[in-house]
Amino acid sequence: MDNQELLRKFEPIFYPKSIAVVGISQNVFKVGSIWLKAIIDAGFKGHIYPVHPNGGEVHGLKVYTSIKDIPEIVDYVIVSIPRQAVPQLLDDCAGRVRAIHFFTAGFGEAGDETGRRLEKELVQKARQGGFNIIGPNCIGVYSPEARVPYGPAGRIGEVGSVGFISQSGGIGEKLSELGVARNIKYSKGISFGNGIDLDSPDYMEYMGADPKISVIGAYLEGTRNGHRLFSTMKSVASLKPLIVWKAGRTKVGAAAAASHTGSLASSAAIWSAAMSQAGVIEVQDVEELTDTMLIFQNLGQREIKGNGIAVVGGLADGGGGISVSASDSCAELGLSIPELSYATRQKLTGVLGIVGSILRNPVDLSQSGSNRAKIKEATGYVLQDPAVDLVILQIDAGILLKYLPWELVQSVFNVFIELSTEQRKPIVIVSPPGASETQRLEMERQLCQASIPIFPTMRRAAKAIMNLSRYSGSRGCS
C-alpha cells in the first residue's frame, strides 16, 4: 500500500465525518452516554448518531433504533454493549460503516472459550462486511484536529506533531493527560487493545506515512505477528523517531499482559535486540516514554552536533551538591561532561569571581547573586563553548523562592527563554518538585510554551537526552 492509500484507509478513523455511538442509554452514568456527551462537548463537527433499540432523543440528538436506520455510511462506530450482542450488531453494520471500535471487552483476553470464539467471528464478519475493527477491549481514537476526544473522559489537548499508539486504554489515557500537563502536543493517538484486525504495525505504518506526525511513541504488550511488527518498525524508524515501551518484559508482567490484552509476550532480550536492530528507541516506563516524546517534539528540529553536555546550576544558592550529583547522573547514563575551554573559564571568572564557585563543568552560578544580567552572560558563555552541544539547567523553584520574590524568579527563568530563542544550541531544564508547587507549575507552563523541555529529575533529563543524542548520532549528525 502506498502512502496515499494508507492515508485514505485511515481517514474514516482519524478524521471521521460521522460517529455513531452504540450502547448509550438514558442512564447518564453508562459509559456510552458519557462518551456521547464527551464527543459533543469536544466540539466534534461531523454527524453524531446515538443508537439504542428504544429510540427517542438524547442531548438534543435523535436516537436511532438500529445502525441500519442511519441515513448515511458511518465512518466511525463506538461500541459499548455486552459481548454476546456483538455478532448481531456486526451483521447490521455490513456495508453500512467504515470502522468499528469496540470498547466492549471479554474476548481473547478473558481466557474462556466463548471469548476466543467471538474474537474469530468478529474478524470474519469485518472481512465480509468491508469495515475495519479497532480493538476490542480498548479506548480507540484520539484526534485533537478532528475534535475527537480521548475516550469517555473526554480529554482533548492542543494539536501538535506527536503520535501515540497504545495497546492499553489506561496508558493511552495517561499519555493524553501528560500531553496536556507537559505540553506534549499530539497530532493523533490510538488505543488498540486486542488488535484483532488493525494491529500495532497497521497504526505504525499509517503514522509513519502521515506527514503531520514527526515522532511516534508506542506502548506495546505483545503481538500476534512478530515478523510483521519488526519489519514495520524498521521501515517506520527509518522515516522518523519511533519510541517503543514494551511492557510485559518480566514473567509476572507477561502474565498480566495475557490477562489484559490477550498478548503473548516473549522474552525481554529478544524484543530488545530486535528493536535495537530496527532502529527503535526503546524506553522502560511511562515516564521515559513521555520524556522522550517531549524532547523529540521540542528539540528534534535542532541540530545536536555531539554528546557534550554542560550542567548549569546554583541559581539561588548551593549549586555545589547538585553539580556533583548531576555529573554522576549524566556520566552514568553515557553522556559526556566535557571541560570548558580556558577562554570560557576566563570569561566566567570575569562574571562570577572565584571564591565558592565551581567554574568547571558543571557550572555553579550561585555567585551570580541571582543577578539577571550575570546569569544571562555566564550561561551565554557556556552555550558558546565549542565542546558544549547542549546545556542542562537546574532551576529549583522551591529553593529560588526561598531567596527571591516571584517576580524576580520569573525574570530569571525568562533569561533562559531568551537564550533558547537567541541561539541554536538546545537548552533542557530540570525542575525538581518541592514545597512551592503552585509557582513551580506556573513556571513550567511558561517554559513549556517556549518549547523548552522540562524534566523533574536529572536522571530523567539525562535519559531523554541520551535517547535524542543516540538517534541523532545514528542519523550521522554527531
Add this chain to the structure above:
Amino acid sequence: MDNQELLRKFEPIFYPKSIAVVGISQNVFKVGSIWLKAIIDAGFKGHIYPVHPNGGEVHGLKVYTSIKDIPEIVDYVIVSIPRQAVPQLLDDCAGRVRAIHFFTAGFGEAGDETGRRLEKELVQKARQGGFNIIGPNCIGVYSPEARVPYGPAGRIGEVGSVGFISQSGGIGEKLSELGVARNIKYSKGISFGNGIDLDSPDYMEYMGADPKISVIGAYLEGTRNGHRLFSTMKSVASLKPLIVWKAGRTKVGAAAAASHTGSLASSAAIWSAAMSQAGVIEVQDVEELTDTMLIFQNLGQREIKGNGIAVVGGLADGGGGISVSASDSCAELGLSIPELSYATRQKLTGVLGIVGSILRNPVDLSQSGSNRAKIKEATGYVLQDPAVDLVILQIDAGILLKYLPWELVQSVFNVFIELSTEQRKPIVIVSPPGASETQRLEMERQLCQASIPIFPTMRRAAKAIMNLSRYSGSRGCS
C-alpha cells in the same frame, strides 16, 4: 565516648541556648542579616547576639562590636565574613564559645595555597580554643525542636524522627524542603561542608546515639578518613537504618566534588562494597534518598514479614496497562508479585465480577465502578492474602478526576486511610503527576498525614520498598 558524653558534646550544636551571628550588616540583603532575621522569625527561644564592628541595633537586638563583649559563653556562632578575617575571629572566640559554624567558603575546596593554609590554622585554633568547628563552606545546623531553621532561607518543618547529614548545603536545603513537601519530619539535620573538624563520622555517631532519631539519611562526597568512616557506619547501621547517597561516583562527579567540598572521592565500587559490608542502605540520588527516608519513617515500625507485593490499580478506569508495567517495575527491582490464593480470587470475583477484570496480581479494580464499599472490600481481601506482605496502590488523581467529582475521589482515598489504620500490613501509594496537580497535591497532603508513604512513580516506590524489605530481611524479620 559513651552515649551520654556524645549527646552532651553535641548539645550546644543541636540545642543551643545562645546563637551569635557574625557578619551581619545594615544591608538587609547580606546573607548574615537574612540569617539573623530567619532565626528570629523561626521563634528561636535562646539568646541571639548579632556581631558587627560598628555596633548599633538590628531587628530590635543590640549589636555587639566583638564576640569578646558578649556577656556569656555562646553555644553556637554562625560566621559569614571574608576568609582572611577568620583567624582573628577565632582568636577572639578562644574560651568564649562552644561551636563555630562557617558559612564562609574559600578554604581547602578553593584549591589555592591560602585556602589550604587557612584550613590548617582553623583546626589548630579550634583545638587550642576549646571549641568545635562546623564546616567551613556549609549551611550548618537544622534543628526544628530547638527552632533553629535551615540556613538563611529559614525553612523549618514539623519535628519528627529523621536525621540528615549532608556534605552539601544545597542538598541539605533540598532535603529540608522535601521534608516539608513530602511529610518527612526531621529531628535534626546538618550540612557540614569541608568537615575539617567535626566530620561525617562525628555526626553519624551522634545521630546513632540520639534516641530521638529513628532513621538517618546522609549525602556524602568523600572523606578524609575512610577507615574511621566505615567503622562508624558499621556501628551506627547496627543500631538504626543508615541510608547513604555517595556522590562523586564517576570521574566527572569526583572532579566536581573536589571543587565543591575539597573531597577526594574514590572509586564507586570500593565505596559500594564497603557500604554493603557495613550494612548501609546505599542510594543513588536525592529522589531515592528522600523516598527511602520516607518509607522508613512511615513503615519502619510495621512488621514486614516478607517480600510479597500486591499491586492494586484501575480505581477509575484502565488499570490493565498500569498493572502490566507495575509488575515489570517490581520484578525488575527484585520484589516478588506472588499469585493470590484461590480463596482470595474467589472473594474478588464475588465483589468485582469477571469480564474485563484482572483478578490475579496485579489486581485491576476498574470493575468496582468506583464504588467505595467494593473498593474497600476488594482491597481488604488482597491485604488479608497470606502471600501478601505489602500492598502498592496506584491512585491516579488526574484520571480519577476525569470520571469522578472531587468529593467522591476524596472518599475513595479515605478508604485507604481507613484500611491503613484498621490492619497492620503496610500500604504504599503511587500517585503519578498529571493535569490535575492542585487536587493531587491536596490528596497527597491528606494521605501523608495518615503516614502512608507516597511516591510519584512505580519504579521509585519499588526501589524504596526494596530498600526497606532488604533491611528488614537483614534484621531477620523476613
